Amino acid sequence: MKKTIAILLLAAMLAFCFASCEAPEATDESSASSQSSSAVSNAGNSDASDDYMNIPIEVKDLGGREINVLCYNFGEGSASILGYTGEIMYDEENPSAVDEAKKIVVDKIESLYNVKINGEYNPIGQYNSSIIKNQVTSGLHYYDIVFDALCSAAAMATEGLQVDLTTISTLDLSQPWWDQNAVKDLSIGNKLFFVCGDINTFDDQGTFCVLFNKTLKSKLGVEEDFYQLVRDNKWTMDKFEEICKDNITYDSTGDGILDEHDTWALGTERYNIFIQLVGAGQHIAGKDANDLPYLVVDREPEATYTILGDILEFYNQDNVVMVANTPKYENKGYSNVWEATVHKAFVEGRELFYMCGLFNAASFRVMEDEFGILPIPKYSEIQDRYYHTVQSGHNTMMHIPTTTPDLEDLGLVISALAKESKKYVTPAYYDVQLKYRDSRDDESGEMLDLIFATRSFDIADAYNWGGIRDQYLKIDQSNIASRFDSTLSASKMVLEKFIEDMTGSK
Ligand SMILES: [Ca+2]
Secondary structure, three states, rough: OOOOOOOOOHHHHHHHHOOOOOOOOOOOOOOOOOOOOOOOOOOOOOOOOHHHHOOOOOOOOOOOOEEEEOOOOOOOOOOOOOOOOOOOOOOOOOOOHHHHHHHHHHHHEEEEEEEEEEEOOOOOOOOOOOHHHHHHHHHHHOOEEEEOHHHHHHHHHHHOOOOHHHHHOOOOOOOOEEEEHHHOOOOOOOOOOOEEOOOOHHHHHOOOEEEEEEHHHHHHHHOOOOHHHHOOOOOOOHHHHHOOOOOOEEEOOOOOOOOOOOOEEEEEEOHHHHHHHOOOOOEEEEEOOOOOOEEEHHHHHHHHHHHHHHOOOOOOOOEEEEEEEOOOHHOOOOOOOOHHHHHHHHHHOEEEEEEEEHHHHHHHOOOOOOOEEEEOOOOOOOOOOOOOOOOOOOOEEEOOOOOOOOOOHHHHHHHHHHHHHHHHHHHHHHHHHHOOOOOEEEHHHHHHHHHHHEEEEOOOHHHHHHHHHHHHHHOOOOOOHHHHHHHHHHHHHHHHHHHHHHHHOO
């Protein structure tokens, strides 16, 4: 399945090399591929009911059609992101439970539709945009289905390289095997160029949450039941900060210096300023009645400034919170500042909370301490619900290049793959994610249900018009309003041009 396909376009595409996405300063990882276990997707449902299996999808003999899938190199070379085997494709040599589930699905669909499904990692880099741009520009069809990170998929949408998925009549995006929040949030002018669902699992892996060290919690004598706080609607920023500030962080090495080698209440990174902003029910972009984006800070600056101010006040308490990618740690010359600080402290049992992607969880299965999974805190108890989102540079979105032929037939195959993945792959993903040595953490399973069901995708994080998203990742709390004052008009101009291009309105 994971065969190496000769890349006819390789030479030509290297010439192109157009900028893919500007990923938001990486998170916890670096690069080079990892194989082995893990994951599938989405929509947070360990759906007890199989009723969706009765939803019919037309079956058709496609005469041995070959379908080529291209996956980007998620977490390439990272020691803290393990288990990526691509989407749809799987590892045959050391299959995880998820790989085995993917094989069941692929075998079934290949036989049912008389197709051959080939999968491949990006052979020349991390993101796929240069390959797909070359394919589309040259008019040579090769890859039919592509999985890429949100930011890279968005870069391709801006260039007009992808099919509007809503135009494929056999691809019913309202079905439960597609993430309905993604369908709603990621559209632009009612067109949808990329989506996620049960067909992929690394959209789930790219979802951010809070991990907590159960063993350390008990050693520290923290009595609060975190899961119960979530159930009681009391898992708020205030409560979270109160717990963190209760004398947990201390100089455990005893050298008189508080640094990455000590014991911490919370390990986090600058990207999580945005993650917590979303958790607080805010967004960078909203959408109007025509499904077109606008910048929230332009319309409601005070709401944005208040929430950002609260988060930054907390993140600047460097005797409580360790923020990985800030000068204090970046200046130490680590090749991967996340792995050397917040990730390391958690794996060594010196960090109570770690705000990170679920992709990090696999690397903690070797820990001696046990850990659990929690949602991102709400802003306050009156907030309607919890909100979660993905890291735009580290997740997967499915899209289809405009060069792909016979889209109606392909839509049937994709729909069937997605439906069967909901039955086989998603439950296997939950099992892998929750199995902890000999036991199973069902309370974390309950939290995962909540987390996946409350995802919210911010299109400004994907498209980052004029660098608007980057304004939300700065640690400096002294100049929030002036920071936006000086950059907003440029971002608005880029957004205006984007809307014209996407709607053909000029
Ligand atoms: Ca110390």
